[in-house]
Structures are given as structure tokens and as C-alpha cells.
Amino acid sequence: MATQLTYALEGKITKAMKEVAEDENYTPEEICEKVKSGKIVIPINKNRNFRAVGIGEGLKTKVNANIGTSPSRHCMDSELLKLKTAVDAGADAVMDLSTGGNLSQILEEIVAKSPVMIGTVPIYKVVSKYMEQGKDAKEFTKEDLFEEILFHAKTGVDFITVHCGITRHTVSVLENCDRKMGIVSRGGSFLAEWIVRNGKENPLYEYFDELLDICLEYDVTLSLGDGLRPGAICDAEDRAQISELITLGELTKRARAKGVQVMIEGPGHVPLSRIAGDMKQQKRFCENAPYYVLGPLPTDIAPGYDHIVGAIGGAIAASNGADFLCYVTPAEHLTLPDLDDVRQGVITSKIAAHIGDIEKGVKGAWERNLQMADARRTFDWEKMFELSIDPELARKRRNASEDSKRDVCTMCGDLCALKTWNRAVESK
Amino acid sequence: MATQLTYALEGKITKAMKEVAEDENYTPEEICEKVKSGKIVIPINKNRNFRAVGIGEGLKTKVNANIGTSPSRHCMDSELLKLKTAVDAGADAVMDLSTGGNLSQILEEIVAKSPVMIGTVPIYKVVSKYMEQGKDAKEFTKEDLFEEILFHAKTGVDFITVHCGITRHTVSVLENCDRKMGIVSRGGSFLAEWIVRNGKENPLYEYFDELLDICLEYDVTLSLGDGLRPGAICDAEDRAQISELITLGELTKRARAKGVQVMIEGPGHVPLSRIAGDMKQQKRFCENAPYYVLGPLPTDIAPGYDHIVGAIGGAIAASNGADFLCYVTPAEHLTLPDLDDVRQGVITSKIAAHIGDIEKGVKGAWERNLQMADARRTFDWEKMFELSIDPELARKRRNASEDSKRDVCTMCGDLCALKTWNRAVESK
Numbered sequence: 001m002a003t004q005l006t007y008a009l010e011g012k013i014t015k016a017m018k019e020v021a022e023d024e025n026y027t028p029e030e031i032c033e034k035v036k037s038g039k040i041v042i043p044i045n046k047n048r049n050f051r052a053v054g055i056g057e058g059l060k061t062k063v064n065a066n067i068g069t070s071p072s073r074h075c076m077d078s079e080l081l082k083l084k085t086a087v088d089a090g091a092d093a094v095m096d097l098s099t100g101g102n103l104s105q106i107l108e109e110i111v112a113k114s115p116v117m118i119g120t121v122p123i124y125k126v127v128s129k130y131m132e133q134g135k136d137a138k139e140f141t142k143e144d145l146f147e148e149i150l151f152h153a154k155t156g157v158d159f160i161t162v163h164c165g166i167t168r169h170t171v172s173v174l175e176n177c178d179r180k181m182g183i184v185s186r187g188g189s190f191l192a193e194w195i196v197r198n199g200k201e202n203p204l205y206e207y208f209d210e211l212l213d214i215c216l217e218y219d220v221t222l223s224l225g226d227g228l229r230p231g232a233i234c235d236a237e238d239r240a241q242i243s244e245l246i247t248l249g250e251l252t253k254r255a256r257a258k259g260v261q262v263m264i265e266g267p268g269h270v271p272l273s274r275i276a277g278d279m280k281q282q283k284r285f286c287e288n289a290p291y292y293v294l295g296p297l298p299t300d301i302a303p304g305y306d307h308i309v310g311a312i313g314g315a316i317a318a319s320n321g322a323d324f325l326c327y328v329t330p331a332e333h334l335t336l337p338d339l340d341d342v343r344q345g346v347i348t349s350k351i352a353a354h355i356g357d358i359e360k361g362v363k364g365a366w367e368r369n370l371q372m373a374d375a376r377r378t379f380d381w382e383k384m385f386e387l388s389i390d391p392e393l394a395r396k397r398r399n400a401s402e403d404s405k406r407d408v409c410t411m412c413g414d415l416c417a418l419k420t421w422n423r424a425v426e427s428k
Numbered sequence: 429m430a431t432q433l434t435y436a437l438e439g440k441i442t443k444a445m446k447e448v449a450e451d452e453n454y455t456p457e458e459i460c461e462k463v464k465s466g467k468i469v470i471p472i473n474k475n476r477n478f479r480a481v482g483i484g485e486g487l488k489t490k491v492n493a494n495i496g497t498s499p500s501r502h503c504m505d506s507e508l509l510k511l512k513t514a515v516d517a518g519a520d521a522v523m524d525l526s527t528g529g530n531l532s533q534i535l536e537e538i539v540a541k542s543p544v545m546i547g548t549v550p551i552y553k554v555v556s557k558y559m560e561q562g563k564d565a566k567e568f569t570k571e572d573l574f575e576e577i578l579f580h581a582k583t584g585v586d587f588i589t590v591h592c593g594i595t596r597h598t599v600s601v602l603e604n605c606d607r608k609m610g611i612v613s614r615g616g617s618f619l620a621e622w623i624v625r626n627g628k629e630n631p632l633y634e635y636f637d638e639l640l641d642i643c644l645e646y647d648v649t650l651s652l653g654d655g656l657r658p659g660a661i662c663d664a665e666d667r668a669q670i671s672e673l674i675t676l677g678e679l680t681k682r683a684r685a686k687g688v689q690v691m692i693e694g695p696g697h698v699p700l701s702r703i704a705g706d707m708k709q710q711k712r713f714c715e716n717a718p719y720y721v722l723g724p725l726p727t728d729i730a731p732g733y734d735h736i737v738g739a740i741g742g743a744i745a746a747s748n749g750a751d752f753l754c755y756v757t758p759a760e761h762l763t764l765p766d767l768d769d770v771r772q773g774v775i776t777s778k779i780a781a782h783i784g785d786i787e788k789g790v791k792g793a794w795e796r797n798l799q800m801a802d803a804r805r806t807f808d809w810e811k812m813f814e815l816s817i818d819p820e821l822a823r824k825r826r827n828a829s830e831d832s833k834r835d836v837c838t839m840c841g842d843l844c845a846l847k848t849w850n851r852a853v854e855s856k
Contacts, residue, residue, distance in 0.1 A: 070838055070839060070840065070841050071841035071842060071843070072830040072831050072838055072841050073830055073838055099840070099841070099843050100841070124843070127843065128843065131842060131843065137848065180798070180801040180802065180805055181801055181804065181805055181846070182805070182846060182849040182850070182853070183845050183846070183848070183849040184845050184846065185845055186840060186843055186844075186845045186848070188845065189845035189846075189848035189849045189852075190848060192848075192849060192852055193848050193849065193851060193852035193855075196852040196853075196855065196856065197852055197855050231801075231804070231845075231846075232797065232798075232800070232801035232804070233786070233797050234794075234797060234798055234801055235801070271786060271787065272743060272744070272747050272783050272786070272787050273747060273787050298743065298783045298786070299779065299782055299783050299786060299797060300797045300800040300801060300804075301782065301796055301797060301800050301815055301816060301817055302779050302782075302816065302817045302818075303812065303816050303822040303825075304816065304817075304818050304821040304822045304825055305775065305776070305779055305817065305818065305821075308736050308739055308776055308779055309779060309783075311736055311739070311740055312739055312740050312743045312779075312780070312783060315700060315726065315740045316700070316744070319700050319701060330825075331825065331839070332839075333804075333812075333837070334822060334825040334826045334829070334837060334839075335825055335826060335828070335829035335831075335837060335838040335839065336829070336838040336839050347733065348733070348736055351727065351730050351733055351736055351737060351740075352740070354727055354729065354730075355700050355726045355727050355737075355740060358661070358699060358700070358726070358727060359699065359700050359701050366662075368729055369660065369661050369662060369727060369728045369729055370608070370660075370662055372660070372728040372729050373608040373609055373659075373660035373661075373662055373663070373728060374608065376609065376659070376660070376728075376761075377608055377609055377610070384731065384761075387729055388729060388730065388731050388732065389729055389730045389732075389733065390730075390732050390733065393732040393733075394731040394732045394762060397731075397732055397758075397759065397762040397763055398762045398763060400763070401762070401763035401764070402500040402501055403500055403763075409761070409762060409763055410498055410500055410501055410763040410764040411498060411759070411760075411762075411763065411764050412498065412527070412614055413498050413499035413500050413527070413528070414499060414559060415499070415527050415552070415555065415556065415559065415614055415618075416614075417611050417612050417613055417614045417616065417617035417659075418609070418610060418611070418612065418617075418659075420565065420611070420614070420617035420618060420620075420621050421610040421611040421617045421620055421621065422610065423621060424617075424620055424621035424624040424625060425610070425624075427621075427624060427625050428624065
């Protein structure tokens with residue numbers, strides 16, 4: 001019954017803390033101290049073995065890729081290819097959000113094959129199974145839900161999204177809001193429906209201590225879901241969203257008191273100028289717990305390009321304290337992502353994360369830009385590729401151009417500004 | 429000898445002002461007043477006839493696409509296709525930056541075929557011709573430059589980029605800066621070399637009044653170029669950049685006093701948290717002249733994805749007052765853009781511009797998002813496509829999915845959050 005947090009509280013430095021320290025240029029003691037304070041989580045299930053990654057204050061902003069089947073598209077091999085594509089593109093975490101096919105088998109396979117942390121949303125599987133059997137989604141029981149969570153914990157899942165902030169109270173707040181989009185979180189909607197139609201409290205809230213016991217036993221990090229996140233910029237930061245966040249802040253304290261690692265999930269669709277404030281509010285309400293955001297998306301009108309919209313919001317979010325970005329792919333709002341969507345999603349999020357890292361002063365981020373400037377000034381194309389977020393694409397584009405064998409590019413040829421100014425300087 | 433500005437100063441409402449008023453939901457009087465103050469420019473050469481577009485305070489953020497040949501790739505048909513692609517994707521302006529092939533003919537053809545405003549950088553053509561003939565780039569004369577500018581004005585060019593702020597003074601400031609990247613503006617580098625190697629003042633600065641006379645005669649809008657813009661985030665907002673901006677502010681006053689419309693060009697590579705301040709500084713120094721920015725790019729390390737980096741910077745820039753975004757394509761820093769790059773560049777910039785418009789409170793921007801939320805809530809896919817920034821792509825992605833004939837999407841199928849919550853609400 002030990003977690004990275006309980007070890008930290010005892011002042012014990014773990015292998016995972018040492019790995020994080022090494023990768024982020026800190027001492028193990030510094031990492032241990034931050035885990036202890038809850039500002040950092042290191043999601044690694046006690047049944048798993050991979051190089052640990054930390055999420056939180058002072059660390060590089062991490063990127064998660066959602067993969068998984070859907071009722072109308074479920075092929076195991078495709079999902080394993082998505083996993084590989086995401087990891088190769090640089091994802092720090094992958095969530096299996098499967099809702100179609102043999103869900104337990106898919107999860108086991110993904111956990112077995114993944115070299116990075118794995119997250120899930122257990123309620124998806126509970127409701128998927130009910131609906132597949134033609135049953136009403138409101139019929140699942142507290143036992144169904146907790147059995148599923150226990151299965152995930154035993155299988156080795158490193159973090160789980162649980163919508164504990166969807167309660168009778170927050171749902172009533174929602175019902176009094178004039179929201180356009182209601183609930184756009186799948187997990188959130190299942191629990192809200194369950195509460196409303198059964199007239200009972202959310203079991204994840206009512207039996208939160210039982211949930212903590214499971215997490216404590218397997219060191220599963222809680223990712224407290226934002227079931228009431230806005231699904232349109234006009235719904236952002238309304239009473240419903242914020243009352244849920246307040247609840248999540250209270251639950252953060254309870255989780256930490258038991259030794260369970262916890263992070264918080266955030267919006268969603270948010271107007272650009274309000275993203276920074278949202279990040280800071282989460283840190284206040286949730287005692288500086290790591291913030292895991294989806295997007296945010298500062299406009300609703302760009303389906304097909306929501307990875308770009310998400311990168312705009314994500315860069316600002318990360319610059320203002322978000323620690324973990326859930327990718328958004330070009331398929332968002334339209335269809336299930338394919339392999340190319342996964343790759344685009346990860347790379348685009350990594351750009352946003354890196355821009356955030358520059359602003360946060362994360363070690364090495366500014367320096368990488370300095371090195372790129374040096375490589376550009378000296379026309380060192382190989383170095384430029386190496387420093388790029390996607391060396392393969394950069395090399396491919398350059399090599400396909402007419403001037404690829406010369407030290408100029410096809411944009412300017414000999415009319416290169418750098419060369420012109422160098423010529424002027426040398427003439428003196 | 430009349431420009432939109434001189435008409436406005438006389439209180440005369442032009443056809444162009446009426447068109448802008450209609451398209452932006454203002455009265456012609458309001459537009460006239462803003463043109464008079466210099467806060468808005470309407471670049472339309474007196475020799476041209478197209479539906480006028482305004483740039484500046486209170487108006488929709490506009491997008492420019494750079495096209496043009498290079499010494500190693502020059503085909504007229506390709507450029508005309510790029511023009512069409514840019515306009516179809518929604519570009520409000522196109523700049524012909526050709527530096528290879530028959531430059532005058534290419535320009536004439538592009539101006540003749542373009543339904544949108546056309547901009548150029550006349551010095552490109554002056555230096556290109558010299559270098560093509562094997563001559564030294566520093567040999568061009570003041571007369572060569574002004575003849576070329578006059579040719580552009582007569583041909584119908586609506587705005588010209590002129591690097592009048594590259595002066596003996598600002599070059600000396602640059603020489604005292606520890607910049608990594610020196611000069612990355614082509615036009616800026618030609619003039620800086622000319623100043624240094626000839627030991628004379630920039631003719632565009634020394635004979636600024638002659639330049640104004642040409643602009644006044646043809647109503648060519650001056651786009652005062654930022655020849656000392658930073659080419660790496662570490663060089664941003666140094667003494668060189670800002671001393672040039674101060675000079676541009678002074679020239680803005682002189683241009684307006686003569687009745688010439690003027691806008692200002694801006695960076696470049698700028699760290700994210702400094703973009704907002706840069707926008708506000710430009711407005712202060714340049715008496716609220718419209719700001720035309722390239723990017724800005726808040727990181728240097730994403731060649732192949734600089735359209736996305738530019739959208740991140742552009743969204744923040746536009747939100748903080750930038751009026752006109754010059755697109756950045758995926759080809760930036762690597763090669764000359766192809767047709768797909770042009771399309772991607774325009775659409776990505778339009779997303780950034782729209783996010784800026786939401787924040788600026790531009791009429792209609794917020795409403796378009798509200799309409800999208802309504803369409804999503806009611807599963808009105810046709811309406812969603814229509815409201816999208818790229819209806820064609822959104823429709824294509826949706827139609828290729830397994831659930832395209834149903835009112836759900838392949839992401840969630842029947843596990844749709846909106847439907848689930850609707851079911852709960854209806855059960856009450």
C-alpha cells in the first residue's frame with residue numbers, strides 16, 4: 001500500500017523519482033519534495049515497469065494522445081499502430097478510450113505494449129458493455145463501476161479519469177445554467193444521467209474513499225475529470241464548470257490525505273483571453289495539483305483544424321501553468337482519428353507544450369531555440385533538422401527543393417538576407 | 429492627387445468607404461472618420477477596380493498570402509494558380525514577392541487577374557535584376573529604386589513594403605546589438621548592405637517625400653517594413669528592432685501629413701508572453717496605424733509546422749490589436765511554398781484572425797460561434813459545415829466516416845454525451 005506520494009511523505013526516494021530527476025535536470029531530492037507537496041505526480045502503476053515521467057510544476061509540459069476503438073470502428077491492430085505512432089511522435093502518455101470490440105482484451109494488449117504511461121476512463125467500458133447488450137445506460141451499479149476500476153488498476157493502468165465532481169449538487173447547478181451545449185464529456189454525461197434518472201448520488205463521489213483505496217493499493221493516479229467542461233466558448237467558465245472545479249479541489253485534499261496522487265482535468269472550449277485566468281484559478285482551487293487540459297479551444301468554428309485551434313489554446317494554457325496537454329486531432333468533432341490524425345495531434349501538441357516550456361522557463365527549452373538560431377545562422381541544415389520538432393518532415397521538405405544541395409533555400413536563393421547582411425558586415 | 433485619406437480629410441465618402449462599411453457593418457461616416465484618423469487604411473490603387481477592403485481598428489482581422497517566383501522556381505502559371513488558391517481559401521490580400529523570371533510581366537499578370545488587393549516589395553525586383561545580370565547588389569541607384577516603385581504604382585499595386593526605417597542610424601544600433609541572426613528581412617538586408625557598402629543614407633528615407641509623392645498620385649498605401657525584425661526569439665525586441673519602429677512612427681506622421689495611407693509591419697520571431705506588449709507598443713509609437721504582422725512565431729524549432737506556430741502567435745497578436753496577418757506556410761524556413769502550402773497558410777491564418785476577432789469584439793465573430801454551438805446541439809451537420817472555416821474539408825472528413833448517415837459521429841457513436849444528457853433532461 002505505497003504510492004510515489006506516500007514514499008515522498010516518508011522522504012523516501014524511489015527509482016521513478018530518480019528517473020524523473022535525471023530526465024528533467026533536477027536532483028532526486030527536489031523531485032521528492034515536489035511529489036510530497038502534490039505539485040508533481042508520477043503516474044506509474046505498481047504493476048508496470050517503464051521509464052517514469054513526471055507531470056507538474058517546473059517539469060516539461062507533457063502530451064497525451066487519446067486512442068481507442070469506437071462502436072463502429074474496432075480493430076486491435078489499428079489501435080496498436082496508433083499507440084506506436086503516438087509514442088514515435090513523442091507522446092508522453094496514451095489513453096485507451098475504447099468503446100467498441102473486446103474492451104478488456106484491447107486494454108490488456110495496449111498496457112502490455114506501451115512504453116509510456118497509460119490512462120483510461122473506466123466508466124466508458126461499463127456503459128459500453130451495458131449498451132452493447134441492449135441495456136439502459138442508467139442501469140449500471142456501483143459494483144459494476146468499482147469492479148471495472150479494480151480491473152484497470154490490476155491490469156496496470158497508470159492514471160484513471162473519474163468524474164467525481166459530477167454530483168447531485170453540481171448537476172443542479174448545471175440545470176440552472178443557460179448552457180447551449182449541456183454536457184459534452186462522455187463520462188460526465190453517463191454519470192449525470194445516472195444521477196438524474198436514478199435519483200441517487202454519483203458512486204464515485206459517495207464512495208470516494210473506496211476509490212482511493214484501490215488507487216492506493218496499485219498507485220493509480222487519479223485524474224479528476226471535468227465532466228461539466230464547456231463544449232462551446234459561450235459556455236466557458238459558467239457556474240456549472242466552476243462549481244465542479246471547486247468540488248475537485250476538495251477531493252484533491254482528500255486524495256492527498258490518503259496518499260493518492262491526483263491531477264485535475266480542465267476545459268474545453270474557452271475564449272482566448274480567459275485561458276490564462278482559468279489556469280491560475282485551477283491552481284488556487286486545487287492546491288497546485290497538476291493541470292491536465294484538453295485544448296483549450298478558443299474558437300468553435302474550425303472543424304478539421306481543431307489540432308491547430310487546440311495548439312493556440314494549449315500554448316497559452318501551458319505558458320500559464322498547465323502541466324499536461326491532451327492532444328486534439330484534426331478529426332475532433334468529425335470522426336475517429338486515423339494514424340495521420342494521431343501523428344498530427346501529437347506533434348501539434350508538442351509545439352504548444354514547447355512554447356509553454358519557453359515561457360515557464362523549463363530547463364533546456366530556451367537553449368534549444370538558441371541552438372536553432374545558431375544552426376540557421378551558420379546554414380547547418382543537419383543541425384536544424386536534429387533540433388526540429390519533426391526532423392523527418394523538415395528534412396523531406398528541404399530535400400525535395402531545387403536548392404537542397406546548396407547552402408541557400410528555394411525561398412530566396414542567392415537573395416538570402418543572412419548572406420546579404422554577412423556580406424555587408426565583412427566589407428567593413 | 430487624391431487618396432482615401434485625403435478624401436476622408438475633406439469629409440468625402442468614397443465608393444471604397446461604402447463597400448468597407450457594408451462589409452463590416454458600419455456606417456460610411458464611421459469608416460470615413462477612421463480613415464481620417466489613420467486607424468484604418470483602405471489599400472486600393474486608383475488604377476484598380478475591385479471590392480475594397482479596410483484594414484485597421486474595429487474591422488475584421490485581414491489575412492495576406494505571399495506568392496511569387498524564386499530564382500530557382502519561376503513559372504507564371506504556378507503563380508496564377510497560387511493566387512487563385514489563396515483567394516479561394518479566403519485571403520484578403522496577396523503579395524507578389526517574385527524574384528525569378530520576367531518580373532514585370534509576372535506582376536502585371538497578377539494585378540490583372542487578382543480580385544483582391546495586391547502588395548509588393550519593389551526592392552526585390554531592383555536587386556533581382558542586378559544580380560541576374562551578374563552585377564553587385566550594392567550598385568543599384570536611387571533612380572533604379574524609384575523607377576521601380578513608380579512602375580508598381582502605375583501597374584496598380586495597392587500597397588508597397590518599403591524599408592524606410594533601415595537608416596544609417598538604425599543600422600548602427602544593429603551593429604551594437606549582440607544579435608544571433610543579424611538581418612532576416614530580404615528587403616531590409618539589401619538596403620542595409622547598400623548603406624554600409626556605399627556609406628550613404630537609404631534613399632527611401634532620404635527621399636521619403638518623393639516616395640510620398642508617388643503614393644499620393646496613385647493612392648498606393650505605404651506598408652513601412654520591419655527590416656530589423658527578429659529572426660529568432662532570442663533577438664526579439666532588441667534595441668535595433670525598436671529603434672526602427674520609432675523611426676517608422678515618425679514616418680507615419682509625415683506620410684499622413686501628406687495624405688498618404690500608411691500601415692506598419694511587425695515581427696517576426698517573438699516569445700509568446702511578449703507578443704501582446706509588442707502590439708500595444710506599435711500602436712503607441714505609430715499613432716494607432718494598422719499593424720501588419722508576420723506570424724509572430726513564438727518558437728524557432730518547428731520547421732514544417734511554422735503555419736501552426738504562426739497561428740499561435742497570430743491569434744495572440746490579433747487579440748491584442750494586430751489588424752493584418754501575413755500568413756506563414758508549412759514551407760517557411762525550408763522551401764518555396766507550393767499550392768497546398770498556400771492553402772494551409774491562408775486557412776491557418778484565418779483561424780488566428782477569427783480568434784482575434786472574437787477577442788476584439790469584431791461584429792459577427794462571437795455570433796458565428798454561437799451559431800456553431802446551436803448547430804452542434806441540434807446535430808445540424810450541414811449548418812456546421814457552412815459555418816466552418818473550411819466547409820469542404822469538414823464535409824469530406826465527416827462523409828468518409830462509418831456513421832456519416834446517422835446523426836452521431838464515429839468518435840462516440842451512440843455513446844454521445846449530448847444525446848445522453850438530453851435523455852436525462854427529457855426523463856424529468
